[in-house]
Amino acid sequence: MRIELVLEGWDASFNAITELNGSGKSNILDAICFVLGITNIQQAAQNQQDLIYKHGQEGITKASVTVVFDNSDRSTSHAGLENSKQITLTRQVIPPAISLPNITKYILNGDKVQQQPILSLVQSVQLNINNPNFVIMRGITKEILGMMEEAAGTRIFEERKEKAKQTMRKKEKCIEWITSKTSSELERLARFLRAHDWTEANTCVDKKAVMVDAQREVDEGEREGAEAEKKHGRIKKKWGKELAKGGKSKALEVLSSHVEELVRLGTQLEIKEGTIVDEQKVKTLEQSLKELNQSLEAKHTDAANLTTSHGEQKEKHTQMLNKVATSEELLQTLVTGLSSNSNAPTAECCILIRQIPWHILEVCSDR
Template identity: 55%
Template sequence: MRIEELVIEGFKSYPVRTQITGWDPSFNAITGLNGSGKSNILDAICFVLGITNMAQMRAQNQQDLIYKRGQAGVTKASVTIVFDNSDREKSPVGLENYKQITVTRQIALPSISKYLLNGHKSTQQTVQNLFQSVQLNINNPNFLIMQGRITKVLNMRPQEILGMVEEAAGTRMFEERKDKAKKTMDKKDKRVQELSSILAEEISPKLEKFRAEKRQFLEWQKERAELERIGRTLRAWEWADARRKLETVGEDIRAKEAEKETANKQRKKLSKDCKAAEKMWEESTRNVKRNGRRAES
């Protein structure tokens, strides 16, 4: 990746859209009179690359990056870099099929900031990961060497030089990610230990209690089902027994009714015989009296 085009609008001393093209693949230099805005071009590049140290862009806050701090009617600053991405072997991961990569950073009053990657809204972390994947770390302390730092770099200790080489080679970012991942893992392990402690001291006893209550409840359900089954069986037996008794009583009633009918018939017969006997007795009595009168006369 290399810069093909730089577009500045509303950034520092560039109130109107300024387009800079014709970048050389190997070496570029910015020349001009004092106050002509040479340093602002470098600041604009660092701004897009996502630098977080405002002091390196000679600003105290983001408002200082807007033309005249937004007091001249310009309330937004935008910088766009168009990168040549024709070398597929050095392309960022996931963007190998793009001939060009466009990265835009915009800020606006009061405190609006956003990134655009190939015209689509993106996050700062995504843009930083893109640059780090091609060994470009804007927040490397030695990424931008200002005047007066050459001697300091030359007098660095071996460990500091090694760190600078690692930053330039792009390996330091993996160490930083490794350290960050370790810290995250330590936090997660600590949280897992806390959760394990809570699980062992609070949740597990309650869970065991609930399991015991569940077993008791299931046993109670089983006993209740058995009791209901026995109750249904008992009611069925009582119903069948009552029906049998009802049938027996019905038969007894019919037998008694038959006996009653027979008794009634016998009673009627006896009553008839009694009346016939009474009638015969009365006739016999009359005959006796009649014969007695005849004998007297």
């Protein structure tokens, strides 16, 4: 069985393979290392016999990997291969079941060769396959970056950065608790204010109705009093005329009517006195209304204080986020500068190294 994998569109300076987990990156790298004869790279197979499917028990007689190189550029061609447009390199392993011990074959453009010509071919294009860093496998980059951070002294800033993040998480929980408590308190005060306003409105309506009724009764009493005064004057004049005529019987009748009128006026006077008492009650209710309004203003002041406290806490949280962001930018700039090809730190990196501790200390002091 032979599986051919063709990858197109590679750049001439391509030197890395990146893809999602499980896509076969390690298999491609292992195959390239195997066919080039690299020995200082740890492969997935423990020995060459593991490269053959079921160790040759299913009729598989060999394991083979073939790499085809583009040789169209004559200026970089290896000596003796200038006329070949492509260079085909194959390595085969035959299991012990067929031959003892394992036999490894190198085939270059269809001709069987030893490993040394293969090494010479690779070295002719300025490749040193025995270099430990010729192929950087997965996971090695983190180790190299860790050594660089340790040598540059930036690993301690990562620890401080993590502590600052933990402090920020604690602060965020406190802010969430304060926000929740403030929201519930504001909601409770809002319900109280709505209920208070509704009660005050109903009370004002009732008081207004009582005052309107009392004023109407006062106006009606004044009108009836004026009419009674006019009637009394007319009766008095009429009675004087009757007395002048000597009509005693008529005078008695007039006197009787006057007595009845006095009784009626006395009754109206009692009614007016009751109205005055009601007006005094209205004044008492107005005083109670004034006190309730003062209490409402005090509640409004408490609500404003809670809102101000919430704004201050939110502003402090924003300031801490800005400080941490600044520290992260400085740290990232330092790491980028140390990862460059220069052997010595630049002046800008030195300045950043002096600035980062102050930013970190500022963030830590706000915990």
